[in-house]
Amino acid sequence: MSFQTKTLHLHTRHIxxxxxxxxxxxxxGPDPRSETFVMARGVRITDDKGFKxxxxxxxxxxxxxxxxxxxxxxxxxxxxxxxxxxxAGLYADWFNPGPNAAFSYSYNAxxxxxxxxxxxxxxxSGAGKASFENHMFNNNTWFxxxxxxxAQPLPSDVTTAQKEDIQFAGSDAILTTxxxxxxxxxxxxxPIQVPSVGTPVTLAFNKAxxxxxxxxxxxxxxxxxxxxxxxxxxxxRASYCGIFTGGISRWNDPxxxxxxxxxxxxxxxxxxxxSDSSGTTEIFSRHLDTVCDGSAAAGGFSFPSTNSTDPSxxxxxxTIAWSDLIPSxxxxxxxxxxxxxxxxxNNAFAIGYVSPDxxxxxxxxxxxAGSPAPSTANLQxxxxxxxxxxxxxxxxxxxxxxxxxxxxxxPPAVTDSALVWGQKLAILDPVVNNPTQKNAYPIVGFxxxxxxxxxPNSKIAGVKSFAEYVFSKKSGAKARAGGFTPLSTSFxxxxxxxxxxxxxxxxxxxxxxxxxYCSL
Numbered sequence: 001m002s003f004q005t006k007t008l009h010l011h012t013r014h015i016x017x018x019x020x021x022x023x024x025x026x027x028x029g030p031d032p033r034s035e036t037f038v039m040a041r042g043v044r045i046t047d048d049k050g051f052k053x054x055x056x057x058x059x060x061x062x063x064x065x066x067x068x069x070x071x072x073x074x075x076x077x078x079x080x081x082x083x084x085x086x087x088a089g090l091y092a093d094w095f096n097p098g099p100n101a102a103f104s105y106s107y108n109a110x111x112x113x114x115x116x117x118x119x120x121x122x123x124x125s126g127a128g129k130a131s132f133e134n135h136m137f138n139n140n141t142w143f144x145x146x147x148x149x150x151a152q153p154l155p156s157d158v159t160t161a162q163k164e165d166i167q168f169a170g171s172d173a174i175l176t177t178x179x180x181x182x183x184x185x186x187x188x189x190x191p192i193q194v195p196s197v198g199t200p201v202t203l204a205f206n207k208a209x210x211x212x213x214x215x216x217x218x219x220x221x222x223x224x225x226x227x228x229x230x231x232x233x234x235x236x237r238a239s240y241c242g243i244f245t246g247g248i249s250r251w252n253d254p255x256x257x258x259x260x261x262x263x264x265x266x267x268x269x270x271x272x273x274x275s276d277s278s279g280t281t282e283i284f285s286r287h288l289d290t291v292c293d294g295s296a297a298a299g300g301f302s303f304p305s306t307n308s309t310d311p312s313x314x315x316x317x318x319t320i321a322w323s324d325l326i327p328s329x330x331x332x333x334x335x336x337x338x339x340x341x342x343x344x345x346n347n348a349f350a351i352g353y354v355s356p357d358x359x360x361x362x363x364x365x366x367x368x369a370g371s372p373a374p375s376t377a378n379l380q381x382x383x384x385x386x387x388x389x390x391x392x393x394x395x396x397x398x399x400x401x402x403x404x405x406x407x408x409x410x411p412p413a414v415t416d417s418a419l420v421w422g423q424k425l426a427i428l429d430p431v432v433n434n435p436t437q438k439n440a441y442p443i444v445g446f447x448x449x450x451x452x453x454x455x456p457n458s459k460i461a462g463v464k465s466f467a468e469y470v471f472s473k474k475s476g477a478k479a480r481a482g483g484f485t486p487l488s489t490s491f492x493x494x495x496x497x498x499x500x501x502x503x504x505x506x507x508x509x510x511x512x513x514x515x516x517y518c519s520l
Contacts, residue, residue: 080166087170087197087447090357090482094470167463169450172199172279173318174422189453189507189518191418194495195425195446196470198406198485200397201284203240203443204341204359204374205233209348210251210264216378219361219396232396233377234259237385237442238299240377241292243269243351246325247301251349255299265349271326272343272352275333277318283445284353286316286426290433291442297385316426345371353443356397356483381442382434395441402485405440406432411494416506422448447484451499453507454518460511464500467509471495 175193183191212231235243239255242248248255252263274281285303292303304325322331332350334343341358344350352374356362360373381395395401408431412424425432425446435442449470455463469475476486487495501508513520 172447192451193418201443202376202397205351207375219398236380241298241301267349270350272332273322276335282316344374401441405435405444415498
């Protein structure tokens with residue numbers, strides 16, 4: 001990675017700003033999603049296009065994020081968000097101060113905690129939705145980096161002023177009628193939920209502890225844009241249904257041997273799962289609920305039904321009682337995507353589910369660990385099953401295979417309600433829970449951004465600037481570089497029509513109080 005460094009000094013603080021390629025460093029230096037808040041005041045930044053900004057900012061790595069909005073020079077404007085850890089790396093990239101500038105992966109700046117240390121912000125989708133509904137950074141639970149152990153509440157030296165309100169929230173879990181029951185529409189206007197990118201949920205594993213025989217496309221891309229071929233863990237639907245329902249407990253199970261031509265190991269399988277409320281878990285459990293149905297293709301394994309009698313509820317859940325399926329001696333709970341990645345990297349014979357940016361697809365070290373990031377398995381999809389293909393599955397979790405899975409999906413016809421996107425993309429469209437295209441990666445979903453309708457005068461320009469960038473073609477390169485799939489043109493058009501609606505039904509992102517509608 002080549003870059004030019006510009007160092008800005010503010011008393012004893014400095015922050016490096018540089019031109020950066022879209023690929024993350026393969027090793028060395030802190031993870032860009034590190035759970036440290038950065039605070040500096042009155043910093044003037046100029047990128048190589050001459051774009052100037054002066055902001056009070058806080059960069060909270062994983063998911064409580066300050067946005068450097070496209071604002072006039074010397075404007076003081078900060079917007080904050082909290083939520084999903086699945087797209088954390090991508091969102092950190094999107095929150096750069098300009099299209100050709102980024103904050104360095106190592107820095108020395110004043111921390112938001114007055115007594116030093118850091119405030120982790122890996123809150124997950126559940127806490128993100130709660131924050132959105134309360135319009136306040138959720139201070140009920142936070143996770144020390146990589147520990148998987150929640151601490152409640154935030155440390156006492158964090159003042160009320162540092163628990164600012166938020167302007168948006170990220171969530172892989174969809175909004176439901178129950179969520180809207182606790183939302184204050186009279187104050188903030190109607191809630192808005194729209195998809196930001198498509199994502200795979202990868203089955204990531206500790207590669208160093210396994211002996212793999214077969215080679216295939218890894219999902220990695222070299223400098224010429226060609227797929228990297230390497231030794232791969234192949235998993236049929238029967239195998240991964242067995243692993244995550246507890247029916248397969250060892251790496252030398254006959255189904256896994258059939259998939260790979262030999263046993264990767266004779267050891268017990270350690271299964272890493274999310275311990276916190278997680279939209280990644282919701283996407284993954286929706287898929288397992290759909291395909292692990294006790295059929296021959298599923299190896300006879302059944303995932304306990306997560307179906308709800310409420311049609312607004314997804315078939316997956318943000319929390320699963322994994323201990324009912326997998327014995328405690330083989331189960332490793334971990335909080336946040338970073339915690340899962342670290343647990344897989346640090347435990348031999350481990351496998352778990354996590355977003356692509358926490359795996360070697362993006363060539364980063366495991367979050368919070370010195371070990372290499374976990375590798376990802378190639379999976380059998382519905383097309384393979386329908387056509388009798390039970391070996392050499394080539395469905396890696398590359399963004400192009402996710403794009404293949406989502407190519408047939410269409411946006412909802414009417415997008416007025418905050419519920420419609422989630423219902424269409426998580427419940428009503430059967431393709432998303434079990435894609436049928438030839439090259440489709442089988443475990444896919446969307447991650448969402450939640451907005452308010454009404455914003456104070458001091459925030460609306462930043463929110464609109466953020467939305468204009470995210471839902472434009474300009475954001476797509478960073479999405480692909482992070483292992484995600486940008487929205488199609490039809491999806492972007494539908495999202496922008498909702499966010500920037502000019503009428504009153506629905507209202508788009510709006511400035512200030514509106515009589516009889518929102519009081520702020």
